[in-house]
Amino acid sequence: MKDLHFVHLTDLHIVHAGATDDHLFSDTASTLEGVKSAIALLEPRPSFVVISGDLTNRGIKENFLELKRLLSDFELPVLLSLGNHDTRDGFYEFVLEDSSRTNQPYFYSQVIEGLHIIVLDSSTPNKVHGTIEPEQFTWLEQELQAHPELPKIVVVHHPTAPMHLPIFNSINFDPADAQKLEKMLEGKNVIGVLSGHVHFDQVSVRGGVPYFIGTGLHNQTDVLEPDGLRALSGASWNLCYVRDNALNVVKVPLPSDQTELHRITQAWMDNYRSELAAKEKEAQAVTA
Numbered sequence: 600m601k602d603l604h605f606v607h608l609t610d611l612h613i614v615h616a617g618a619t620d621d622h623l624f625s626d627t628a629s630t631l632e633g634v635k636s637a638i639a640l641l642e643p644r645p646s647f648v649v650i651s652g653d654l655t656n657r658g659i660k661e662n663f664l665e666l667k668r669l670l671s672d673f674e675l676p677v678l679l680s681l682g683n684h685d686t687r688d689g690f691y692e693f694v695l696e697d698s699s700r701t702n703q704p705y706f707y708s709q710v711i712e713g714l715h716i717i718v719l720d721s722s723t724p725n726k727v728h729g730t731i732e733p734e735q736f737t738w739l740e741q742e743l744q745a746h747p748e749l750p751k752i753v754v755v756h757h758p759t760a761p762m763h764l765p766i767f768n769s770i771n772f773d774p775a776d777a778q779k780l781e782k783m784l785e786g787k788n789v790i791g792v793l794s795g796h797v798h799f800d801q802v803s804v805r806g807g808v809p810y811f812i813g814t815g816l817h818n819q820t821d822v823l824e825p826d827g828l829r830a831l832s833g834a835s836w837n838l839c840y841v842r843d844n845a846l847n848v849v850k851v852p853l854p855s856d857q858t859e860l861h862r863i864t865q866a867w868m869d870n871y872r873s874e875l876a877a878k879e880k881e882a883q884a885v886t887a
């Protein structure tokens with residue numbers, strides 16, 4: 600394939616104007632507007648934009664309508680994927696305007712200028728962690744055989760790689776699904792897997808495949824905080840270019856004073872998870 604470049608955005612966490620949202624820690628709509636302005640100045644023009652999930656902060660109608668408005672004047676193809684903050688139903692109804700696909704995973708592929716882009720849906724309804732349904736794995740297996748000669752990128756919200764911060768062990772990919780996905784991608788001409796979710800940058804090479812995680816546009820995780828999760832102000836996006844059939848990823852950081860925006864300790868998280876598990880058990884007992 601010939602050389603090309605494109606943009607990787609992630610974790611937009613868009614809310615609508617005037618929203619009261621106690622889990623929104625920065626003005627994500629204005630951050631996206633700023634990033635769009637920077638992208639508009641890029642020469643030569645990127646071939647497309649991929650956005651690896653957490654498009655909205657709550658996955659509600661008003662969030663999705665605002666997302667749609669903000670993306671409507673992108674003069675480039677935009678490939679969207681879903682994250683745990685999104686809802687499949689809301690996305691289908693308010694972004695794609697197709698409510699016939701209720702609750703189905705949103706996965707697809709596209710070939711742009713000789714690059715085979717495979718978009719997966721690792722969101723799991725009402726859960727934070729990522730999974731891939733059997734039907735999606737079956738589709739992926741076939742898709743990987745479809746254009747064996749074309750270099751491929753895979754877009755998926757949750758990272759499969761292990762994390763150095765323990766809090767992410769419970770909210771990343773289901774380990775069995777992560778392992779299965781990585782095995783499937785080995786030796787299939789995949790030149791990069793693009794993810795988000797953890798709000799910091801990480802590069803891993805697993806089974807000969809490079810995995811890139813972007814910080815995204817909401818906030819940045821303090822990567823030196825070992826107890827729980829400390830969110831700092833800061834955001835970045837990635838300028839990606841393919842040369843000689845290999846993917847190069849350049850981080851474009853936005854200015855930041857790294858103010859603390861939010862913090863939860865590991866103990867708080869453990870308590871929250873056990874309360875949630877107890878509630879689920881209770882609900883199951885009622886419906887049984």
Ligand SMILES: [Fe+2]
Binds near residue numbers: 612682
């Ligand atoms: Fe996120």
Ligand SMILES: [Fe+2]
Binds near residue numbers: 653684797
């Ligand atoms: Fe996420």
